[in-house]
Amino acid sequence: MSGNSIGRLFVVTTFGESHGPAIGCVIDGCPPRLALTEADIQPDLDRRRPGQSRHTSQRREPDTVRILSGTYEGVTTGAPIALLIENVDARSRDYAPLADKFRPGHADWSWWKKYGIRDPRGGGRSSARETAMRVAAGAVARKLLAERVGIAVHGWLAQLGPHPLARPTDWAVVDENPFFCGEPDRVAELEAWMDALRKRGDSAGARVGIVASGVPAGLGEPVFDRLDADIAHAMMGINAVKGVEIGAGFRSVEQPGSEHRDELTPEGFVSNNAGGILGGVSSGQEIEVSIAVKPTSSIRQPARTVDTDGNATEVEVTGRHDPCVGIRAVPVAEAMLLLVLADHWLRDRAQNL
Amino acid sequence: MSGNSIGRLFVVTTFGESHGPAIGCVIDGCPPRLALTEADIQPDLDRRRPGQSRHTSQRREPDTVRILSGTYEGVTTGAPIALLIENVDARSRDYAPLADKFRPGHADWSWWKKYGIRDPRGGGRSSARETAMRVAAGAVARKLLAERVGIAVHGWLAQLGPHPLARPTDWAVVDENPFFCGEPDRVAELEAWMDALRKRGDSAGARVGIVASGVPAGLGEPVFDRLDADIAHAMMGINAVKGVEIGAGFRSVEQPGSEHRDELTPEGFVSNNAGGILGGVSSGQEIEVSIAVKPTSSIRQPARTVDTDGNATEVEVTGRHDPCVGIRAVPVAEAMLLLVLADHWLRDRAQNL
Amino acid sequence: MSGNSIGRLFVVTTFGESHGPAIGCVIDGCPPRLALTEADIQPDLDRRRPGQSRHTSQRREPDTVRILSGTYEGVTTGAPIALLIENVDARSRDYAPLADKFRPGHADWSWWKKYGIRDPRGGGRSSARETAMRVAAGAVARKLLAERVGIAVHGWLAQLGPHPLARPTDWAVVDENPFFCGEPDRVAELEAWMDALRKRGDSAGARVGIVASGVPAGLGEPVFDRLDADIAHAMMGINAVKGVEIGAGFRSVEQPGSEHRDELTPEGFVSNNAGGILGGVSSGQEIEVSIAVKPTSSIRQPARTVDTDGNATEVEVTGRHDPCVGIRAVPVAEAMLLLVLADHWLRDRAQNL
């Protein structure tokens, strides 16, 4: 594989399977002398954690993180920071009937073709459980960027199935409902819609919005490691993501140039179709990202598939799953943007101080 | 910078500015014993070359490529392949009035904030001229993948401003019109629309579709260097691209899981919402990518901006520019997909033969 | 830091401090379908483990390794393999008097200048304890290379202080004495010499020899990632190593070309001054490496030093230390060669199958 690391200077490597003894990560490249304890990381993990409402997976994982290395008396030393979370509530028996069938829409088929072996328990390494470690690492990046640069990253559910949801005017409300929804008065409507969806054993896609404010101009390494390119890499690398936009995104296809280009005045840019990135380098405006998250493939409705011998069969997935993975993708997407920004902040310092 | 390379095993490094003496690239990691001469590369360059119709930039560059290293008697040796194209028709005087103003929608502002210096002649390194070398390198990847794996990559203009354009049923027609349009009977309509656009000094966005067929199952290195993640990185790294989709892309937001998941039968998948990638690994289906290309910012209509002293001013761009960069983005996007596939084909061989 | 990984395709990342809760590593890129359990790794760790004779550190660490990920039912899946060893016998109180003094010959000074903070407990991250994880990862590489390629790597103590020691004729004897000495009848002599050394509170340097047999011709990626260059990187990256030789090494300075060049006959090379590497690529001969390990700096004899305020002071190191770190460097050096060979075997497969 050797594809389990991300970043060039702020390098995060994750490991672990859904039903293995533990999941973990190593953060290599965090600058020294940053105050850091588990209490800085746990809150982000708690936001992503399953089992907190009836609208996400019912697996109950406390996701208690432990720092194994890289700090001394609560301060980073420059050495690699290893984080570990033990798996507590794995229920592998749910997967026994799936061991020799490929679940449609999952990694089962393609990974089996690639590796010739697969860990069927909870999807093994391809499980969304792996994203917990991205959130943990992202929390470290969040603290670093907040303290040293003044960057803040926020995400929200921008669309749930057919329901578009406005960008929050107050970020606090996002964490006060189980949907990371920025419009509190629409939560009841979403709950009713989700209940009906779950009742008919189906699942929903979602769109997630993420913005970074306080990003200095100058981050991004053209021509290939442009900031937008690295953000696209990080976002499309989240399980179930099928699309990534920066700024106006696909809307720019129908915009004339006279509308799209963001004019400049001594007071700053007059619009932000660019989403804060010009020529692959941050402009100092807010960075705006939008991603499409496909609907969960694990639903109660039976589907045609084949078994490992190539015979036609049917599969019905009865394990504990998120009816809309897009919801819990919100903290994961924030984490991925944080990791990219931390890496590029360090890369820019190297060259341009 | 150190962001001018792409790939882990099939590594391409580009160099050169729009108005410098030459542009070039080094391909490091091409397997030995592949027959390769300039004649294998020139046709792809000719497809991207400006000055071929009134709908693209009028700069006349023959873009004649020279192989400087890496082959012996017309066959690759495993040594790095250096390609060079001399710049012939640079007209730097067009840029003199722009040297101390930032063109809106361009890299001028952000790169100047980053580097504290910029080459104003034709955008310097941020010019789309740099993409010629991506196309040259992509041609080498195309030959490698065609001969050793049987992969073919095709692109087309999927939307021009407000005009959606169907996927070609015959790839040959794409190269027979100046728009890379797959619907030959709509070319006259597009020409008229473009003429009107140019007349009013404006520009248009576009959507480009790219498909790869013959891709074996198993390419992609989870969890971060997934095939879709690396494709997103490569595509968002093309100048002017603001969005990337794989398969159903943003349509998956509104699909229920029962519709999105592609069922499997002994005869194969029954649909391809996944766009040929499951769990970050190719499934053996066609890989389908779609990208949004913003409208050119360099248009004749004046725009508000600031100069290097921060004073308000106006800019009017009169150089030779593509009224829709999305058109010439077609061969560039093909090249980027080819580079990613070549790299992942090698990466997979290392691990899984 | 971000220097805690080694390898391009067989990538090993280590973490952990001497007196932290645990040390560990992640192996990313091990091919799938290799049978692997803790029992394959423990024997190599036991060879390196301290406290096994009076000639090495008296710290008693069982060094019991646990596989946290990457295997399913005792077989690798292609997912990253995380290994963890808990620290059991850390005695941090020994280091309290050293917290504000720099031990000569140690990383104390340079790391403090670099990071502005240091973990004084047992040297923190700079401790030789970190090499346990290299040995663990090396054991995985050893199994992979033995089963898939037929490569075997052996090391021995080639010189202890002033005592040169011949290359073993039988590798089994090396593990039957506490010195990794290939001349069993000289062990008593070495023990006596070491006892006298320890008595006067001093320490000794050593030379370690490592050979790899069964290496196919063709490994190494010129011109910078030559096999010898990557071996030199790996070996010089072991704590206390000050010199690396391949084949004739420094002897080649005084050899005429007519003597040094290894002639070829249909039966093979007639000598091996090259040490199995020509032009940076393995020739199919045995790979021969030799390294110089400096004497331990932590000795009972007092030394002049400065404290963190820059004042002159004296330091006397009373913790538990190896009087000759070169001895336990034998399994570490084997591991480093194994890691390099595993990486280059994969790299060569990618390009040349």
Next chain:
Amino acid sequence: MSGNSIGRLFVVTTFGESHGPAIGCVIDGCPPRLALTEADIQPDLDRRRPGQSRHTSQRREPDTVRILSGTYEGVTTGAPIALLIENVDARSRDYAPLADKFRPGHADWSWWKKYGIRDPRGGGRSSARETAMRVAAGAVARKLLAERVGIAVHGWLAQLGPHPLARPTDWAVVDENPFFCGEPDRVAELEAWMDALRKRGDSAGARVGIVASGVPAGLGEPVFDRLDADIAHAMMGINAVKGVEIGAGFRSVEQPGSEHRDELTPEGFVSNNAGGILGGVSSGQEIEVSIAVKPTSSIRQPARTVDTDGNATEVEVTGRHDPCVGIRAVPVAEAMLLLVLADHWLRDRAQNL
């Protein structure tokens, strides 16, 4: 291959064969706003250039370098710097009789096993001619490090065959004789010895010393990308190098710890057995490196070898060769140290400013 780049942030990629149209390199990551023209690079190339005395190869290459990109009005812009040198005096006919025989001691055999094809003209890519581009890139690093950090790197011939040569007390003398010898009064002796050697058609090994002064404490990224490890990688990656030492090197094998460890006083270290690197990180002392360069294998005396069909044959090399490649290795070794220091200076800035 994909082994033709060195460095993580100051990345140099070389290309080109001995008898191809040109050799070149790309430097990606040089900070912007450094004054740079060809005149800054040519002097270092002139020092390495062949044909300047009867003691080096008689091939006459002017080695005139051209900057193709990365500067604007004589100042670096942060974009990749491409350098090109055309090959002028290649005499491929010398190699016709060698096309189907493997020269002992050369890359011929191992590269042919690896790639299944080889460019026999002058050794193709394995030729020492490739090192010209290292020197060119090193000249850019030299200017950067001199102006921004105050680092100076010097090399000298420390031993010619059996003749040890003292470290110069005045660096200027090194460039005033054809041996890079620091003892001017011994030049006649060396010339006589070399004349006799050449007369009997043999060649000599050498030892080269390189020192870097003005290096700030703190460079190096433990635990694998230690400064000494990366220096060893760079040095062992020079053609014909068989050994690398830092500081006391192999002498440390016989030193007791009480002698080796460099004590510290408020005035600084009292000795430098460490060679300026402790725990893989620069200490602020001078960095001292020593390398062993094997004797040229291309000599007039005939040698046994095999042809590409495996039959026994004889080879006699009559082309133009250096009787002691170690001499011209002096500027190459300086360049490699400069490249490593430039890279680590940038890496350290990223983390620790």
